[in-house]
Amino acid sequence: MGISGYTIGNGAFFRGLQYLPATTVSFVLNLTPVLVLGASLLWLREIPTGLQVLGVIVALAGGALFFSPGLNAGELAGLIVVGIGLIAFALFSILGRAIARDQETDTLTLTIVPLAAGGRLLLVGAAPLRGNPRVLGQRRRNSLMAGFGEYCPRLCPL
Secondary structure, rough: OHHHHHHHHHHHHHHHHHOOOOOHHHHHHHHHHHHHHHHHHHHHHHHHHHHHHHHHHHHHHHHHHHOOOOOOOOOHHHHHHHHHHHHHHHHHHHHHHHHOOOOOOOOOHHHHHHHHHHHHHHHHHHHHOOOOOOHHHHHHHHHHHHOOOOOHHHHHOO
């Protein structure tokens, strides 16, 4: 779950920013609910409400309007990269919904474990490309860890 959302999803969106303007990347990210609704229907067997269907129609109409002028050179490659991120975020959402719906774990664990796993993998993959991140000072690190209670020392030591 964390690999799809944090590693692939965020990695693809940040990579897509090299090819596309931020508004385009943001617009594509906002299409995630369209994929989630479709996947929820097929995989989770959830029937969408009329309001959800209307939201999908509005989102698709907005997409048609946004992309109606066409694409500039290099933007197709960016859309492919960002599309991979879009699919990864939709998968992340569907997996999270399935686990939460079945009450397989508590909400805090469902949030922290994927973030710790996916974030670490993204950090390991990005460090060779962008250099090592600046490490937080001890006082700042401790205040951040205190917010996560017992989870942070076990799952995401800094």
